[in-house]
Amino acid sequence: MNLLRTLAAISSMTMVSRITGLLRDTLFARAFGASPYTDAFYIAFRLPNLLRRLFGEGAFSQAFVPILAEYKNQKGEEATRSLVDHVATTLVWATVVVSVLGIVAAPLILMGIASGLDGDGFDKGVVMTRLMFPYIACMSFVVLAGAVLNTWREFKIPAFTPVLWNLSSIFFSLFLVQYFEVPIYSMAVAVMVGGVAQVAIQIPALKRIGMLPRLSFNPLSGLKDPGVRRILKKMGPAVFAVSAAQISLLINTNYASNMGGGAVSVLQYADRLMEFPTGILGVALGTILLPSLSKANADGDIGEYSALLDWGLRLTFLLALPAAVGLAALSTPLIAALFNYGEFNAANVAAATAPLMSYAAGLLGIILVKILAPAFYARQDIRTPVRIAIGVLIATQAMNLVFVQMLGMGVAGLALSIGLGACLNALFLYTGLRRRSIYTPHAGWLGFFLKVVVAVVLMGLAAWFSQAQLDWAGLRSHPVLRIVALLAIIALSAIVYFAVLFALGFRPRDFMRRAK
Template sequence: MSKVAKAAVGLMAATLFAKMLGFGRELALASAYGASSTSDAFLVAMNIPAVIFTAVGTSLGTAFIPLYCEVKSKHGQKASIKFTNNVFNIVALICLFVSLIGAVFTEPIVKMFAVGFKGETLEQAIYFTRIIILGMAFLGMNYIMTAYLQVKENFIIPGLMPIPNNIFIIATIIISTMISPYLLPWGALIGIASQFFFQLPFAIKKGYKYKPYINLKDRYVKRMLWLVGPVLIGVAVNQVSTIVDRTIASTLVEGSISALNYANKLNQFVMGMFIVSISAVIYPMLSKLSTENNKEKFNESIRTASNTVILLVIPISVGAIILASPIVKLLFERGEFDARATYMTSIALIFYSIGMIGFGLRDILGKVFYALQDTKTPMINGMLAMTLNIVLNICFVNFTNMQLAGLALATSISAIVTIVLLFISLRRKIGPFGGKDIATVMIKALIGAGLMAVVTLFVYKFIAGILGAGFIQEAITLAVAVGCGAIVYAVSIIVLKVQEVNLIIDTVKAKLKLK
């Protein structure tokens, strides 16, 4: 197995473990508070610092890695550590300042994110946000540590990073049900800080040594700011779309924000497990191939990454659409999460799943453009997608009866439009890169997923009729149906002679031989 493949598999394993615990956090929240005003307030409070800094953090990570490599190559290890400390300290101070501003102006910030909140829900959201937003400095430092570890080819620790955060939040959710929901933000704050302290020892082991050094006039810091700009805007537009979705959802029936969140978390589980792992590892490789002007290998990497995403995401997307209700019921329906919450979340999941392939390919194609040192194209396409999402949100909610479903569908449509625009832009930039091969794999994957859907539904209804209701019976029914569907899909793409299947089979064989 290649070094890149090993790194991707290792990161997937770490991410799977972290995501499972993260999913446990959502289950704990759903069981304790269901789709209620308290869960809505807590989710909005958790989302505000993430929205404010995720775009900045992602942009910093994207720009930091190539500049660190350049500093180390030209000036040595000592200079690269000095550069890291400079960026680290500047980011920490900026985040601390922003968090203090946020703590002072919490109420207008919350009202901007959730215009429909009133009364006790608004009061809770303000209190929750004021506490959680104090963790902004740790968020900033965390992104720099993640980038440092990745540039040192340590992908596992950043993948495991959410584990302590989720443990603290789960524990606080459980304790809050016995004492007070106002404990929730304190667990989130401690969780945010724990992510940084979890990564720090591993960064030190890789050679990081902290020093209180700041130089705003450093030319590499100036270059970093120049590189961050377009990436920041491109990432920020996705966050703006999230804000708009949640803001409009706050004007709908109670629990709408929670339903969107639970459905989105299911999609994000797939994205984090497969797509983010693939893109995180392939980005350095694409950058190297672009620098070497190895067009053939570069194009081959684009095709392989895109086709792998298609083969993984299409069946999951179709499966989530046809089995949305039983999946949500099995995972969430307990405690305060009732049949109404299951219905709302299932509807959101169905329409989010339509755009799952768009979410997946968008991340991969974005890395392709960054490897080509083109940050403007993803930014422009992202802005167009954001505009489309907002327009569709307004249309679906105000002029149709779709309501919650309309918000999810608008997000999916904008994601699909984005990848179409990115593919067109990429072909114009580098010429033919195998778009026909990607389209062929897409068609074959859809055929296989269609056959899978028919078999899965038939098996599910047949087994359900025999076993009946009950948690264990429903779990067995769902597992058997999904297993049969997976076999049908695997056989279908093998029969249809999808080339990437051979790569997967060869990888498995190689792994078995090693054992």
């Protein structure tokens, strides 16, 4: 398998997802702006989305994939199919129970995660929490299916799946929102419709590889499987290890809910733009590396293991550094061109720009964690990332006290603490890999890094100078011109960056790699 070609394929699918996600958020901002009602929606969605990441994309995937790879490579098809059946039964029943509890306890949950939300906004938040909580049951099955398909190196369907939620939200915001007595409720219903659609698209792909789970009506039957018990044992600590940033984000949501109407929303809009490069590069690389690293570990191939990590880290620096500088330099144009329509005014643009710049400062760390954490999980080492994650969680909240309480940075301080916390996380993960001799850098890193820095600096100067020539909020009445200008600046910046790299001797073949 050509890893660079596979990365390009997954990234292209992820890009479709992120582009449709940005379109979804643009239409949402145009229709609802940044208000207590939009805050209520994002807060209501935060907890089921957090649980999805904790028990699905995060802890579950990292615990499940290495064990699944071990079964597939060493125990045969029948044992692997049995494991998938039992894991699916346990996961689906557990998330159904959690969904029911979330629906019943919605008012208490909302008081706990958003103490600043009150009155009508609180009441609508309770309704939307109840509408969206079953989303985690849908997404748990989707994440399980994605883990299975990725282990069979079927990457395209899992990468494309999030597009369906985006399309659902776009359809509701354009055509069905006017049929709801409370318009914001349409977005909550769209989430559930998108979740069901994501489940449906996985089924044919799983059938094709012979791994469609056979669910049992007995919720406890899966717990008898020793493989399931191994996964659950590793999932507990992995919740903290994988999701430290998500837990911090939940705490930050509570902070933001006390900063006035619209604060949660502008933080969400900035977060969405930060997730664009995170998904295209970080998630895609992590998706490719975890199965390959798990196989190398099962085969006892230490050289291949280290080489895979080196390849992933070089690609991360090559692409994440310019993405971070680009987000910072073009923060105002990006927010204005994507969201400054309808109810989203110039004040909202200014409010969302500051947290986006803060997120950009930590983007490299956020992406590196998605590369470095799988290096531990592929070896079924959960304890080390857990210790690191708990320390980083404490440090992040300490930074909140400094940035928000002492320096008065507001929402931007919340975003900065998340980003710098991720950088700390990445640093400690890297140090742990080096100390254990799991990863040994290949020769040439210093020259590589210096060349990338030169290219990034020149690209950043070009982007900053170009965007400074226009009044981006003032172009609100000329949306096409504003979008064309933004795309032209992005294209110019990319040309400058890759032209400098080419002049310094970089070639695409230098990053070609095949997995064994």
